[in-house]
Amino acid sequence: MSGVGIGQRPENRRQKTVKIMWTAIWLAYLGAPVSDLLHGGHAVGVQVLGWLGLAVFVVWYMLLLFRTGRGDRPKLVLGSLAVLAAQSTLLALTLGREWLVLFVYVAIASGAALPLRLARWTIPGASALLTALALAVPGGTSFIAGLLLPALLGGFAMTGVRELVRTTIALREARATVAQLAANEERLRLARDLHDLLGHSLSLITLKSELAGRMLPAHPDKAAQQVADIEQVSRQALVDVREAVTGYRRARLAAELAGAKVALTAAGVDAELPGEPDPAGLAEETEAALAWALREAVTNVVRHSGARRCVVELLERQTLDGAVLELSVEDNGSGGPAAPANAPGNGLTGLTERLEKVGGTLETSGSRRGFRLVARVPAGVGADVGSGA
Numbered sequence: 001m002s003g004v005g006i007g008q009r010p011e012n013r014r015q016k017t018v019k020i021m022w023t024a025i026w027l028a029y030l031g032a033p034v035s036d037l038l039h040g041g042h043a044v045g046v047q048v049l050g051w052l053g054l055a056v057f058v059v060w061y062m063l064l065l066f067r068t069g070r071g072d073r074p075k076l077v078l079g080s081l082a083v084l085a086a087q088s089t090l091l092a093l094t095l096g097r098e099w100l101v102l103f104v105y106v107a108i109a110s111g112a113a114l115p116l117r118l119a120r121w122t123i124p125g126a127s128a129l130l131t132a133l134a135l136a137v138p139g140g141t142s143f144i145a146g147l148l149l150p151a152l153l154g155g156f157a158m159t160g161v162r163e164l165v166r167t168t169i170a171l172r173e174a175r176a177t178v179a180q181l182a183a184n185e186e187r188l189r190l191a192r193d194l195h196d197l198l199g200h201s202l203s204l205i206t207l208k209s210e211l212a213g214r215m216l217p218a219h220p221d222k223a224a225q226q227v228a229d230i231e232q233v234s235r236q237a238l239v240d241v242r243e244a245v246t247g248y249r250r251a252r253l254a255a256e257l258a259g260a261k262v263a264l265t266a267a268g269v270d271a272e273l274p275g276e277p278d279p280a281g282l283a284e285e286t287e288a289a290l291a292w293a294l295r296e297a298v299t300n301v302v303r304h305s306g307a308r309r310c311v312v313e314l315l316e317r318q319t320l321d322g323a324v325l326e327l328s329v330e331d332n333g334s335g336g337p338a339a340p341a342n343a344p345g346n347g348l349t350g351l352t353e354r355l356e357k358v359g360g361t362l363e364t365s366g367s368r369r370g371f372r373l374v375a376r377v378p379a380g381v382g383a384d385v386g387s388g389a
Helices: 013-039 044-065 074-095 097-113 116-136 141-215 220-249 253-266 284-305 346-357
Strands: 270-272 309-319 322-331 361-367 370-378
Touching: 013 044, 013 074, 013 097, 044 074, 044 097, 074 097, 074 116, 097 116, 097 141, 116 141, 141 220, 253 270, 253 284, 253 309, 284 309, 284 322, 284 346, 284 370, 346 361, 346 370
Parallel strands: 270 309
Antiparallel strands: 309 322, 322 370, 361 370
């Protein structure tokens, strides 16, 4: 996407250009000073100085706006605003009432670049200076009503935008911190489990290896027994590690549903998914097989189908063979037709084998209106999967 979200700094030249263009839209209200320079009858030297002053003002104003939501450096910002106000005063007194509009931009820059505790004073100050100059400049009183209200409203509106940007940045940083802490906690938990599993086994293997080495010359039969014990301990340790790792990477149905929603939304697919299931009583292997089926189906929708809509349903049905848990994924695409029965894809073949191991089945059907995948597994006693989409 070429746009830049609130609180997100431009990451490339295109995004920076887009942000500058959105900010520059409001410079259209400088039409009065530009018209005065073109048709005000000023001398050539005055026109040159006027164009130069206007260009410096715009650049300074844009730099202040781009500080929105960044760290507070009030002294630098106050100094910059003072320069803008002084420049606006000089241009208004020199060139006329059309240049009073610059004080609206001074008020807006105050709200955008200063915290509220300071902006609540600088915005009324800029408005008061605008009123004073309007009374001093010939014909300026007719501009007070049209400029004073935009200066006050625009300035205080920008304080709200500034706080929104700062809050968005803080929220994004907090989310990144939480994700990092969760990852660190998971690593520590895995490290503790592996230490508990392997610490005792490896210590026992070391002791028995040393004992077998001492027994080997004089008692080869006893050494052979120690080696057999070492083999048994190592095999058991391998089983424990595999079970621990499998528990960490086992697919969960709720997690896969959440991941499916994110993947489909990112691919621009209109997704309809069931609520978060609670498969209590469902065997872990059965839940994992169903979760893998959902992952494979959603992957096919995102990569191959070209669909614009996808419906996921998770229902419990009664059949002649007993209760089954049925997962169906249906899309309206044309890029993922069902493979022939004698030549299934590798993904569907592996999925079929995985479901068969837990007593489940897989059905696929394709047509001009889309593609449908249905996975069924035996329902556990007391499983509560909720309703369909």
